[in-house]
Amino acid sequence: MKPFELKYVAGEKGLLREALHNWGISKRTLASVKYGGGQILVNGNEVTVRHPLESGDAVTVVFPLEELGKGLQAESGDLKIVFEDDSLLIVDKPPLQNTIPSREHPSGSLANIVAKHFEDNEIPATLHIATRLDRDTSGLVCIAKNRHIHHMLSIQQQEKKMSRRYEALAHGKIDQKRFTITAPIGRKNSSIIEREVRADGQFAETEVKLLKAYPEFSHIQLKLNTGRTHQIRVHLAHINHPLVGDDLYGGTRNLISRQALHCRELELVHPVTGEGLLFESPNREDMAALIR
Structure with a gap:
């Protein structure tokens, strides 16, 4: 290698x-x-x-050779690569796939499949996922092939030189064309998973743009100005427009079998060349069918 x-x-x-x-x-x-x-x-x-x-x-x-963690098994599977070079791997994650293994889903994650890709192509790297998505959420994920590149991407995120835009379907009719949700988010006392808006939470800010209102839901675009766990889901529930399909935060699954959230655009500066990069991913079929 x-x-x-x-x-x-x-x-x-x-x-x-x-x-x-x-x-x-x-x-x-x-x-x-x-x-x-x-x-x-x-x-x-x-x-x-x-x-x-x-x-x-x-x-x-x-740089020193890196080895995959012993706990991560390389597994064959579909991997939709949007961009790849010696530093970066940008992939398009399907819905209903973990980004990394969990107790409930120990195999079949994006990380397992990327590990196989690294193994097959003799890429000497551990897995450095710079932008993680929930299991239900589809769309673009950025992976660094080296600790140093991951460090540089982290700095970009802190300096807001990396941005992600999402598309989502939210319950109810949203009337405002553009608005910003600013509400602190913290862990819910009764759960290790669930978050909520709470006074002692971390600062969180989400920009919302209405794309089109439908009878049962609103098609919206979102941009995160902070990166809190479940931020979009919590903020939309907070304004009484939970994500369609997000039954953890008040949504229902009568229209779609997962939370209707997709990472549509990823913008960053290449950590080696300094080139501005913009990647796009079309909505998955289940969401696209509802907004045709």
Whole structure:
């Protein structure tokens, strides 16, 4: 297996340590390179971070080989790949599939199938899922192929340089064309799964845009400004328009057999090239059939 590596060109004189910091290589990443079997090369020669750089020097960071966790079994299955390169894997997850294994669903998850993809293609990576979706929710999922790339994607999320737009069907007729739900979310005292709007919860904000109102439901677009567990589901229930099919938060399943929520767009900056990327996924057939 070929290890993951990144290449840079020094723009000016200075210590290698400072240049690596400017390129987004954290101290933790450097420690994993130093003690985990990686290398730092300047013009093809292995050096330490104290090495003095000259303008134009070629720097290569070779990352340690990563291994899949022993608890994650590689399993064959359908994998709809939207984009893939040495750093990123963007996939389109179907509904009724866990992102990672759970006690109730220990196999057949997206993670199990991606593990098989990594194994078959000799990609030396553990599973770094940057954007996770609930079992019922369909749509785009971003996976990093390296701890460092995952770290850089986490920074993007904190700096709001990565965004996801969802489409959903909500019970009832929503009258406002655009509005924002700002309400703190915390764990419900009586449940380890359920969340609720509560005064001592974490700040949460969801932007809502009405696409079309139907007799029984409203077709809406949502953008998350924060990433709380079950945020969309809790916020819609809070305004008395729970997701169609979301029986945990007050919806009913008379129209669809799962919560009607789909991650339609994923926008981010490529963590290596700096290129802006936008991915789209059409609604799944069960939702599309209701809004035709």
